[in-house]
Amino acid sequence: MAGRDVSCDVIRDVIRDVTRDVIRDVIRRAGCRAGLTSVQPTLIIDRLAPTFHQADSMDTLEKHAQAPDTRTAATRWTTDRAAALFELTFADLMFEAQQVHRAHHDANAVQRSTLLSIKTGGCPEDCGYCPQAARYHTDVDNEPMLSVDAVVEAARAARANGATRFCMGAAWRSPKQRELEPVLAMVREVHALGLETCATLGMLRPGQAEQLRDAGLDYYNHNLDTAPEFYGEIVSTRTQDDRLDTLARVRAAGMHVCCGGIVGMGETRRERAGLIATLANLDPYPESVPINHLVPVAGTPLEHQEALDPLEFVRTIAVARITMPRAMVRLSAGREAMSDAVQALCFLAGANSVFYGDRLLTTGNPDVERDHQLFARLGLHGLDPQAAPARPAGAMPATAAA
Numbered sequence: 552m553a554g555r556d557v558s559c560d561v562i563r564d565v566i567r568d569v570t571r572d573v574i575r576d577v578i579r580r581a582g583c584r585a586g587l588t589s590v591q592p593t594l595i596i597d598r599l600a601p602t603f604h605q606a607d608s609m610d611t612l613e614k615h616a617q618a619p620d621t622r623t624a625a626t627r628w629t630t631d632r633a634a635a636l637f638e639l640t641f642a643d644l645m646f647e648a649q650q651v652h653r654a655h656h657d658a659n660a661v662q663r664s665t666l667l668s669i670k671t672g673g674c675p676e677d678c679g680y681c682p683q684a685a686r687y688h689t690d691v692d693n694e695p696m697l698s699v700d701a702v703v704e705a706a707r708a709a710r711a712n713g714a715t716r717f718c719m720g721a722a723w724r725s726p727k728q729r730e731l732e733p734v735l736a737m738v739r740e741v742h743a744l745g746l747e748t749c750a751t752l753g754m755l756r757p758g759q760a761e762q763l764r765d766a767g768l769d770y771y772n773h774n775l776d777t778a779p780e781f782y783g784e785i786v787s788t789r790t791q792d793d794r795l796d797t798l799a800r801v802r803a804a805g806m807h808v809c810c811g812g813i814v815g816m817g818e819t820r821r822e823r824a825g826l827i828a829t830l831a832n833l834d835p836y837p838e839s840v841p842i843n844h845l846v847p848v849a850g851t852p853l854e855h856q857e858a859l860d861p862l863e864f865v866r867t868i869a870v871a872r873i874t875m876p877r878a879m880v881r882l883s884a885g886r887e888a889m890s891d892a893v894q895a896l897c898f899l900a901g902a903n904s905v906f907y908g909d910r911l912l913t914t915g916n917p918d919v920e921r922d923h924q925l926f927a928r929l930g931l932h933g934l935d936p937q938a939a940p941a942r943p944a945g946a947m948p949a950t951a952a953a
Contacts, residue, residue, distance in 0.1 A: 628831040628874050633824035636870045645900055648869035652901040655876045662879055662904040662934040665709035670696040670721035676788045679852040680845055683722040689850035699736045706741045712919045713933050714907055717741050718749035725754040735766040742767030749809055754797045760804035771801040772809035778825030781818045811841035814867050815859035823867055831874035840871055840878045844885025865896045872901025879904040891925050
C-alpha cells in the first residue's frame with residue numbers, strides 16, 4: 552500500500568491540519584450531489600469528531616497504516632493474517648467488515664435462499680456432525696428421493712415466499728448416473744421457474760458437472776467443512792483434497808461455487824482462521840460462502856459439543872466478509888437457535904444471505920413469518936436477483952428443458 556512507510560507522526564499532523572471549514576465544504580458538496588436540499592455540516596462534523604480523536608492513538612494509526620488491502624482479488628491470506636483479524640477488538644473488526652461490505656454490496660439487502668433435502672438419510676460417510684450418516688443412530692431415516700413434481704411444488708412455494716435461489720441437497724457420497732438423471736430434470740424445471748438453482752450432491756465424477764451445467768445449474772455447493780489440520784478429527788471417509796477435486800470440476804464446467812464450512816465443532820480460533828484462509832485462497836474464492844453453526848444432533852459424535860460463543864460466530868462472519876469481499880456470505884445451519892440480536896450483528900458483520908423457509912436439510916431454520924418480521928425491524932429488503940453474479944465467462948448456456 553502506497554505511503555505505508557510514512558511516519559505516524561506525519562499522518563497525525565495531516566489529519567489535524569484538516570480544518571472544519573474544508574470538511575464543511577466537502578459535506579455540502581456531497582449533499583448537493585446526492586440531491587439533498589437540507590444538509591447540516593456542523594451536526595455531521597460533531598458526529599465525526601470521535602473518529603478524529605481516535606486517530607490520535609498511535610496504536611490505531613499504526614494498525615491502519617500496516618493494514619492489508621483486502622479489496623484486491625490477488626490478495627493471499629495466510630492463517631496468521633486471518634487470525635490477526637479475529638484478534639481485533641470487536642468494534643474494530645465490525646467497523647472493518649462494514650467498510651468492506653458497503654464497498655461491494657447493498658448493505659441492507661439480503662438474499663433469501665431455500666434449501667430442500669431431495670434425498671434424506673442413508674449416507675455412507677462418517678461426518679461427525681451429520682445425522683444423515685447411516686452408521687449413526689439418529690431420528691433421520693433413509694428416505695427415497697423426492698419426485699420431480701414434489702420438488703417443483705416446493706420451489707414454487709419458495710418463490711412465492713420471496714426466495715430467489717433454490718438449493719437441492721442429497722445425502723450421497725457421490726451420485727451414480729442413475730441417481731443424477733432425476734436431479735437433472737429437477738434442475739431444468741426449477742431453472743424454468745426463474746429461480747437461481749443450486750445443488751449439493753456430494754463428490755462429482757468426471758462429466759457430471761457438465762451435465763448439471765447444461766441442465767441449468769447455477770451453483771454447486773461443496774463445503775470444506777473445517778480447517779485442513781482439523782479435518783481428520785471430523786471426517787475419515789474422505790479427505791479435504793477430495794472436496795477440492797470436485798470444486799475444480801465445478802469451476803472447469805463454468806458454474807459458480809458455493810463453499811463454506813461449519814464452526815463450533817471443537818476447533819480452535821486459529822483453526823477457524825485456517826478455514827477462512829483456505830476458502831479465501833481458492834482461485835477465485837467462492838461466489839457464495841455459507842457459514843454454518845454446528846447443530847448438535849443426538850446420536851452423532853458431536854451431540855455433546857459445547858456451544859460456540861455467539862460473538863465468536865459473528866467474528867467468523869466478519870472475517871469471511873473481509874477476506875472475500877464480493878462473496879455472498881450466508882447464515883446457514885444453526886440460525887434457528889440464534890437470537891434476533893445475534894442475527895442482526897451477523898448482518899452488520901457482512902452476512903447478506905440466509906437460508907429461508909421451513910426445512911434446512913435435517914435441522915430446520917426460522918420460519919418465513921419470523922424472518923419477515925425480523926427483516927422489517929432491521930430495515931432489510933430482499934436482494935434483486937439481477938444483482939447476483941452472472942454465470943462465469945466461458946460457461947455453456949442451459950439446454951432447453953426436456
